Amino acid sequence: MAMMEEPLALPSGTVARSRPLGAFSRPRETSGLVTWLTTVDHKKIGIMYGAAALFFLIIGGIAALMIRVQLAVPDSEFLSAEFYNQVFTMHGTVMVFLVVMPIGAAFANYLMPLQVGARDVAFPRINAFSFWVFFFGGLMLNTSWFLGGGADGGWFNYAPNNGIAFSPSNGIDFWNIGLFIAGIGSLTGSVNLITTVLNMRAPGMSLMKTPVFTWMTLVTQFLLLLAIPVLTVAQILLASDRLFGANFFNVEQGADPLLWQHLFWIFGHPEVYLMILPAFGIVSEIIPTFSRKPIFGYPFMVFSGIAIGFMGWGVWAHHMFVSGIGPLSVAAFTVATMFIAVPTGVKILNWLATMWGGKIILNTAMLFSIALVIQFTVGGLSGVSHAMAAHDTQQTDTYYIVAHFHYVLFGGAFFGFIGGMYFWWPKAFGYMLSERIGKLQFWLMVIGFNLTFGPMHILGLQGMPRRMQTYSDAHGFNFWNMAATIGSFILGFSTLMILLNAFVSYRKWVAADRPNVGADPWDARTLEWSIQSPAPDHNFDHDPVVTSLDDFWHRKYQKDENGVLRRVATGDELAQPGNGEGVHLPAPSYWPIVLAGSIPIIGYGVIYSLWLVIPGAVLMMASIYGWALEPADDLDIDDHHDDHAKELETVS
Amino acid sequence: MSTTKTRKRSFMPRTFVSRALPVAGAALVLSACADDKPLNTFEPRGPRAQSLYDLMFDSGTWYVMGIVFVLVTFGGIFVAIKNRVDPATYDPEDLPVQTHGNITLEVAWTILPAVVLAIISVFVVRTIFELEEPNEPGELDVMVIGQQWWWEYRYDVDGDGFFTDGNGDGVVDEADQELPLEIALDPDDVVTATEMVIPAGEQVDLILTSRDVIHSFWIPRLNGKRDTVPGRWHTWSLEADEPGKYTGWCTEYCGLSHARMRMSVIALDDAEFDAWLANQQQQAEVPSDPEAAAGREIFANQCVSCHVIDDGEFEYPENFAETVPLVSHAAPNLTHFATRSTYAGGIFGSYAGPGTDPDDDALDASVYNQLSELSQNPDSPDDYRWNTAELKRWVANAPGQKAMASDVNPDTGLGRGMLPFPQLTDEELDQVVAYLATLD
């Protein structure tokens, strides 16, 4: 418990004197843009992850709508083949790497430290660096639109079609380097978050007392930690081929193009789970809260999550059932893939069992969660039909697959994320989102989503291949494509309603001059609701001490002498006041953003001119040393914590 | 405690859910069974596709999926509606029974799906290996070569397995896979493009490979798909129960004109197939008609650096020497161009007339061998005619008709599409097309 009783050096709100640093002193601003650029606060970083993801969502969403417009009618000439190929590639890439993954990271960053009762993540500056390097990598990827066109190889960019001979523009280089850079952020982020979960939990919070969301974050980050390097290697091989004339995918030199597929999917399948598991964690918090019951079978929920993460490593070749890997491999991967349905099925049934016999408050967050359960089930079931390798030869690379993974990633993950936003919005921003707009959004999204992607099951089984710029009237795909296009516009509009809701609700809240919402507006269960909303900078005034799972709830409700649960206190009564006197917080820093900014310079240099690598590398080395030598800002701290500063004086 | 602001009971359109879902389900079944979908996977026309179709029913997978779907969907909605409380009037102390779990139940729903899946996987594994069974000796082998953005087929007519069994040990093995693609075929063997003609009722084994990037060969009503990977030789097979046209589509994303890389399989009855084969084994004739002869001259000047027409007279560039007489190279072999009903990667019809839409499966297989004759017969009751105008447009400016990267790669000598020929006059185009019409 001592871990939270920090040196009480700084009265909150006061800024420490900063030591001159040569280049930068630690930033002193308390408001404005600079606080965001230099923040090391996990909550601000989480919000920035979310904002960046929404920004990229708009790019990916516009691409999606362009695809749907193009496919609305047969023989359409809305987009050229060349541009269409870029659009669907970038849609997939942006949505996977720059939308779903960072929204997961947003929730993990914002919530996980609060849920484990920590004051921040283990390495706050690295956390900021992770965000900025992800964001700059994503921006760099998207600059390809203006620099000769986006990548055009599909989001998994199979070799040798990704080679310079078949894709001579720089699009795939941007895909490669941009994602490589974003991957650095994922990797450092995963190390950081795993360390936080494992090592910074509140006193008494054993691993089996941590909330399910935190567990899923842990599993997710382990998947990232171990999957990203495999993609990195694939990207290194590709970059070597494209930019430096290597031969890894040069068939004429005896290379085997399937190497790319193996490497990509060894990464890619864990990737799929690391996109869905955070949403599983989110609904595992929402459903118990609004069913007024604890999660059904907590250990099963945890272990099934671990099992999914673990089994995710043994099934990658089910993406390659038609690649010609041989019947033995196909059979082995079929069986392995089948059994992934078991832990996912356990989760679904446990969510239903949690609702069973509950007192269900059907608000927006809960509706989104229920929709996740049902829609993910649809995606899971079509997944089982893909796992049947023989039959998959009829389904893979058709719209049936497109339907499948959108049911998983949109109907599953994204619905969970939107539900999570409704649930935690008051915690992050201090005001409630409108339930009326929320429910409208929910129903529009459900209708739009199912109208968009439901017909794709039919289209796929009718034989419509994916990644088709156009189709012919004779194929008979017209009706359902038009339906999907109509659905996609409903879906696009309804997705943006979260922003509309945030704006309208905020205006109303301010106009009505209402105070910040209380600590615990939902009568919820986990530690983040035991502090004020919006969460104060320092999170917890003092260490929460945890004795059980859902500790906060058990402090509110206790059994009376008759064994009947009674509310002994409201959440607001129990909540920490949030005055945070004397809490020492890590000071903001310029170095994470500067260091992260140096990396894309190297990236552009690798693509365009190696000379540009030199200033990038110099800036990077300078930032690393600047970072390492940056003093702790609080001069009152005695002993070795101060020696950064002293050391700096001597060095500089 | 809850500050949810809803005053009214939340809107839960039971009617929508309870009506729309069955309707959607029915629509799925109906439209999947409709027979105007030439690529429909629910409409098997051959034993391999049939076994894939049956797999999902025999193993009970569709039923299990259906039951789980209904249980979770309606179970979830039912529980949500039945147990809901009105947040405006809900007393937070009115707590439900605080169940933490039920080990028996949870173990049961861990084990039960595992057992079901284990049973299903037995069926799947069996089918996987069934699909790999080769055809009988003496039946046809065809090599399928994917290329941006059309398909080449090489028929091992004499059955010596020349391209499948280089070391003559009767087995297609790794050593055979080292054979370069440019090797010439035996004189009896046949090379063609875009349309694969097979005998109905016979299993045709395919050897799949690619010249450039990964493609995937898929005739949905005959079998599932398999990728053609450069540098690798995969095996796959097709069998059509009845004569007919079966369309397909490249299904592995293969670059710019992926959407325009289509193909079809024409299954003919035995006699028709033999006639077709005998014709394909002939060399093309040097035309006597002056217009066509002029066309041949133009072809000799402009086209032979990519296209092969085997009439024994053409002089080809040096790097073609080893591949002539039969093999196509950078572009389709056109020796019997006029016998094919489609061209340009199966997106245009060479003939107009009943059922000639390239993407439609309505073409009557029994007229397939006579298309050329019918088109030249002004009294033809079926009114087939040579698609002269479209062909002229194609020859004049192919990249305008189909997205292509026409620049020739100096390293590989391969173009990735046909060049435009703006230098050809209208008259010359007429002559070229007239020449092509003689290639039957």
Place this chain on the structure above:
Amino acid sequence: MTDIADSATDVVDDVASADDHAPADHGHDDHGGHHTSLGLSNMKLAMWLFLGSECLLFGALISTFLLSKARFITELVAGNPRVIESIPAGLAEEFIEAGTVEPIYDIPFTSGSSFILLMSSLTMVLAHKAVSEDDDLQTKIWLGATALLGSTFMAGQVYEFTVFYREGIEYGTSLYGSAFYTLTGFHGAHVTGGILMLLSLLVLAFRGKLKSNRAETVELVGLYWHFVDIVWVLIFTIVYLIP
């Protein structure tokens, strides 16, 4: 590419080792020392996680090398003219005859450089021991020795590359060349990153700033350094000794 990977490594390492003001990391309490859920240092945990991640990275690179080598030799033996053209005339026959690419390796030389890298692990661990005992002189000696041995190893690598290059094994000419240079080059980049960290520590040591309270920083750099050594143990056996 290696620049970036290298820098990624630097970022994780240098930065992790310096970022010790995570809020929960200040040991201002009754007991002294770090207090974390597991009772372990955050930074050491992070370093081990990072090294776990590196296992997957080098695993993929080694696998790529082995697959490429196998494919390359198969093509050679099969007599694929394009593959044979891609390597110098004199070597091609030698390769085909041996069915291997081994003849170009200079095993005694590489054994020497492997030994040097192995030795640097010893000096590294001695440096850590010295710094935790506040033995300034030994700290400087062993850190310097480690950096020197690492640099010697790198010099050997560069020499080997130039020999190969002169023999005609170029990065772009063959699958084998690409795979070999990428694997060993990547390892070399990691070593270079380690040398930079060691030199930074050495500067601190000479400025009298490397005391036992920073033993953990030295240990972290040591973990990284030993890991790089371990990777070479694998590469040496798998790439060089087993044809």
Place this chain on the structure above:
Amino acid sequence: MAEQTADVAAAHGHAHDDDHGHHPTERHYWIIFAILAVLTAVEVAWSYLGLEGVSLWLPLLVMMVAKFILVAGEFMHLRFDTKIINGRVFTWAFAASLLLAVAVYFIVFAAFDTVFA
């Protein structure tokens, strides 16, 4: 509450000792290094014996693994990894990743038929 706090404090109070303190002696490190050097010498010698197949690569791999374990266990102090309730955290974090890497890439080899061909 106070009672709970005390319990928790006790529960939390485990394993405060980091692994400092029981590091081996300098001599120990030299001995380990000597073993490593000998192993390397034997490896190189073995590769010169002209053996082929299993008798060549199996002993080499065994010696490689032995070196690996020695460096990780002794120089990287995994042998002295703090034992806390569920085991040795660093060892697990590293070994799990390592085993995963070995398993995954072995399967890749199997899929390429280079191991079992």
